Amino acid sequence: MKIGTAAIDGRERVVVLLDDPGDLAVLLPATLPGVGELAADWPRWRPRVEEAVERAGAEGVAAEPMDDLTWLPPVPRPGKVVCVALNNSANKDRIMSGPEHPATFPKPTTSLVGHQQPIRIRPEYGRVHPEPELAVVIGRGGRDIAREDALDHVFGYTIINDLTSPTMRAEDTFHYRAIHPDPERPGDATAIRYVDTWVSYPGRYKGADTFGPIGPWIVTRDEVPDPHDLTIQCTHQGRVVTKDSTANLKHKVADVLSFLSSYSTLEPGDIIAMGTALKPSGAGSAVQNVDLATLGGPISVSITGIGELSNPVELG
Amino acid sequence: MKIGTAAIDGRERVVVLLDDPGDLAVLLPATLPGVGELAADWPRWRPRVEEAVERAGAEGVAAEPMDDLTWLPPVPRPGKVVCVALNNSANKDRIMSGPEHPATFPKPTTSLVGHQQPIRIRPEYGRVHPEPELAVVIGRGGRDIAREDALDHVFGYTIINDLTSPTMRAEDTFHYRAIHPDPERPGDATAIRYVDTWVSYPGRYKGADTFGPIGPWIVTRDEVPDPHDLTIQCTHQGRVVTKDSTANLKHKVADVLSFLSSYSTLEPGDIIAMGTALKPSGAGSAVQNVDLATLGGPISVSITGIGELSNPVELG
Incomplete structure (x- = not known):
């Protein structure tokens, strides 16, 4: 099932895409809860959602053309959005040192926008490039989830464009002398030494408003038999920039969820962005060369079996 | 007014501390909304909260001793928690390069715990040290807030202990060759060059569960005439580790809110952690030397006029 959230007369409404034709969406009755709550106990809610869709069909309620809807993030206010960094095998020869486990950073929920909503870029942001990614939406939450149970905690999959400003990243990196305990005076609480350290802070370069286009909808897990057999493509102004495979x-979805839950509780509706598809397309390009701040939009990301997320760009 | 959130019979309840004696708390009726909603329109809610406190007194409803309460984060699920990095003048001589504006990172809401709730540290986390900070709680939200209006958007102030693992920070730092456009071939979308880059990802070293003790409560803005005239002290096992002044x-509160809102919408209940008080105490020590993973707790942070946040430590 494809399920998402749209704004109808200023209110959030859950929408379900019809299987045929797939570009028509049914609004669920407002008596049903939001997508985050549905995800928390999908086995219980699914029959009620299916029943509501059938009833709408039987009662001749008009379905909405998907392009007429104002799309919101499929989970409008997730508890957290966690992104996995540098998780593509194409990165391997670029990494001089880094962890063997998934490294992550959070994106604030205020950075999320829905399908077709504008990405807003200000002059002071500098360069802004797209990062096309598969996103996992958590169903049942948990802590210390075993690798073999991890996919049971997935509600479904969606698409995220993890917009990034390398200009702001460079600006928000400190080269400084971190205070560490002095290993030569272990018993002495006043003994410190300075260690040359580079630390970068992602609040701005990853977290600015509209830096997280997501959607258009979630495809529930049962319709994605293998999340690592999906083609992901990024298209800028109609030109393919990147075509890659998940x-x-x-780090695979099950590994990421298991490791993440070893230090952070997963909650229903949480979004886990799996890392960027980086392989340049046959045309020969790189997402880092698509500077939306100078080139404008639209910028689109499609994943087989999920759909296409597309967003215009507003400069200034 | 001191206002916070406690768990009573498994439910979140808003509590108000009595002025005299200050260690007694009144539970507000469950018909009033949570602290985040109260903060969104405090001028409207304040009379109703004050009336509820008075009525409880008149009706002889017993106030609860504060130590008997199970404290939750004062805003249990803020939309975002934004922390300002390296914001203490004591850092000046340690920073070789870095931005002139406030650099920030988000902490996930799942990292927050209330006063007296245990900090849980696992062996694989390595070293974990406290970072005592003043936290701003947003009232009225906004975007592009002028510096001179910024304090009008403050609901109140609380205390946060921005726990940090330097071990996980080192592990989650990549030294890699970032892809940048080639400046010598500006028109060529396929032209890239590699730039030696250090990037650190804070999802784990700042965002693990229980790495964000906060509270015990919020002191509303009217009772904090100058947020930059407060003494902040960190005490470990009864010994003063740091004593500093805000x-x-x-970067001052008004500057941070104004700059932050130039790229990120502030929402009611958002938490802004202002950066660490680093000045070593007279006893001569540094927060970085207080390794909670080996020394255990309790660890406490107090700020004049706000209160004391104290948390035990559970290892393993």
């Missing part, structure tokens, strides 16, 4: 993700 | 924060 097979190239170094 | 006067030493490089």
Whole structure:
């Protein structure tokens, strides 16, 4: 099932895409809860959602053309959005040192926007490039989830464009002398030494408003038999920039959820962005060369079996 | 007014501390909304909250001793928690390069815990040290807030202990060759060059469960005439580790809110952690030397006029 959220007369409404034709969406009755709550106990809610869709059909309620809807993020206010960094095998020869486990950073929920909503870029942001990614939506939450149980905690999959400003990243990196305990005076609480350290802070370069286009909808897990057999493509102004496969993700969905839940509780509706598809397309390009701040939009990301997320760009 | 959130019979309840004696708390009726909603329109809600406190007194409803309460984060599920990095004038001589504006990172809401709730540290986390900070709680939200209007958007102030693992920070730092456009071939979308880059990802070293003790409560803005005239003290197992003043924060509350809102919408209940009080105490020590993973707790942070946040530590 394809399920998402749209704004109808200023209110959030859950919408379900019809299987045929797939560009028509049924609004669920407002008596049903939001997508985050549905995800928390999908086995219980699914029959009620299916019943509501059938009833709408039987009662001749008009379905909405998907392009007429104002799309919101499929989970409008997730508890957290966690992104896996540098998780593509194409990165391997670029990494001089880094962890063997998935490294992550959060994106604030205020950075999310729905399908077709504008990406807003200000002059002071500098360069802004797209990062096309598969996103996992958590169903049942948990802590210390075993690798073999991890996919049971997935509600479904969606698409995220993890917009990034390398200009702001460079600006928000500190080269400084971190205070560490002095290993030569272990018993002495006043003994410190300075260690040359580079630390970068992602609040701005990853977290600015509209830097997280997501959607258009979630495809529930049962319709995605293998999340690592999906083609992901990024298209800028109609030109293919990147075409890659989720097979190239170094850390797989089950590994990421298991490791993440070893230090952070997963909650229903949480979004986990799996890392960027980086392989340049046959045309020979790189997402980092698509500077939306100078080139404008639209910028689109499609994943086989999920759909296409597309967003215009507003400069200034 | 001191206002916070406690768990009573498994439910979140808003509590108000009595002025005299200050260690007694009144539970507000469950018909009033949570602290985040109260903060969104405090001028409207304040009379109703004050009336509820008075009525409880008149009706002889017993106030609860504060130590008997199970404290939750004062805003249990803020939309975002934004922390300002390296914002103390004591850092000045340690920074070789870095931005002139406030650099920030988000902490996930799942990292927050209330006063007296245990900090849980696992062996694989390595070293974990406290970072005592003043936290701003947003009232009225907004975007592009002028510096001179910024304090009008503050609901109140609380205390946060921005726990940090330097071990996980080192592990989650990549040294890699970032892809940048080639400046010598500006028109060529396929032209890239590699730039030696250090990037660190804070999802784990700042965002693990229980790495965000916060509270015990919020002191509303009217009772904090100058947020930059407060003494902040960190005490470990009864010994003072750091004593500093919020006067030493490089970027002030109004500057931070104004700059932050130039790229990120502020929402009611959002938490802004202002950066660490780093000045070593007279006893001569540093927060970085207080390794909670080996020394255990309790660890406490107090700020004049706000209160004391104290948390035990559970290892393993």
